[in-house]
Amino acid sequence: MSYVIHGAAGAQGNPLLSRLKTAGKPVVAVGRKPGTRPDGTPVVAAGYTSVQELAGVYAGADGVFVHLPVAAEEDRLTYARNIVAALSEARPRRVVVSTSGAVIDSPHPQLQAPDDSAVLTLIRGLEETGLSHAVIAPRLFLENLLLPPILDAVRTQGVLRYPPAADFPVSWSSHLDNADAAAALLDRPDITGTIAVGQHPGITGPDLAQAFADHLGRPVSYEPLSPEAFGHLLVPLIADAGAAEVTALYERLATAPDNAISPHNSAQQLLGLTPRTTGQWLTQIGL
Template structure:
């Protein structure tokens, strides 16, 4: 028996592997590289594109942690279908799916995966963050903080967000693997939500200087991140931020929060900056 973690060498999966290993859980790290070595885990090469490989990885698992990679929406939908098919066949004891901030109420791959898990007959929970603090480590953001005391981001100055970190997701995943009674959606993020100027203030306090929030457009963000994540994914992300700009906020609700359901309070921005040793 083991806990199977997708993307085990990536930004989202690696903290889950580390948290489970630190808790003494047996971990199987899924990667695309058959030669990868993951500390504290047994490594298995298995990609989202092979249902058979996923079935083999999931069979007899105590738990599976899954999230969809940042690729084309067409590929994400295909991966979602493969994951659901493998879960139905392999019947792991519990599945924890992180939406990575993608909405599950307006269609798309994340919605398809959440719906498929709900209809699979397998115990599961859906971790629903809003925006990741790690987004603020993109070069166009952190370099601006360091070089010109500005924090640029494609949200309005008055737009509150329940930010969460990958470390918070790992904490919640560990708890959910031990709490099969907590099912359905679990929202993860700071509450009350914080604004862009609040973020800038936390960065300023951490670095010991005044940092000003600088709202930018989704198009400016797209041009900045395309060299890092690719043109297609950058355009998709920019589209999400354009849609987000019409909303009043991206705040979680207390009723289904990790705070209420699991007693886990996500890190403040300042705590996160200290924890990652920035």
């Protein structure tokens, strides 16, 4: 029996893998090529395009952590359907899904992921399997602020440039907070449904800038970016399709009063987990 982690080399999967290994859990990473990670974790090759390969990895697992990769939505829909088919066939004991910031539990309808989106296709399909599962629903990740064009401006110009308006509250969280919630939920079959991860109440862009200023010991101001300008910055990092998805997300955010979680289904309420403040996160990552 083991815990299967998608994206174990990436931003969400790697901190979760580290937490599980520290707790003495047997872990298997899903990757493009079989092998062994430097930390000794076995890597099993399985592609999102193969139900057979995925089912082979999931079979007998105590838990599976899944999140859809950044890609064209048409591809993500294929991946979602294949993951559901593989989970249905393999029947692992527990599944935890991260929405990766896609909104599925907001009171603002304009922020909700479309019914035909890949993330909701994955979640609805998982519900139909009858498997024990939970869905982690973060909002925006603090690690977004470490993207080279964003962090470079903070360091060289003392300006934090990011899309939301200066008075727009967001329940920011880090990948570390997401990993804390995922690790807890993999061993908590009594908790199902959607668990919101993020700071409550939400914080604004100037709040983020002040945290950077306090941490770096010099002034940092906040300057909103348009969604289009932000998407353009991301093209070299995640290609046109990924940048287009991100641009569309921030365009939707601009039509709402906030992107904050509700306390009733929060990790704070359901799991007793308080997310890191921006200052705590900056200290922990050693910026």
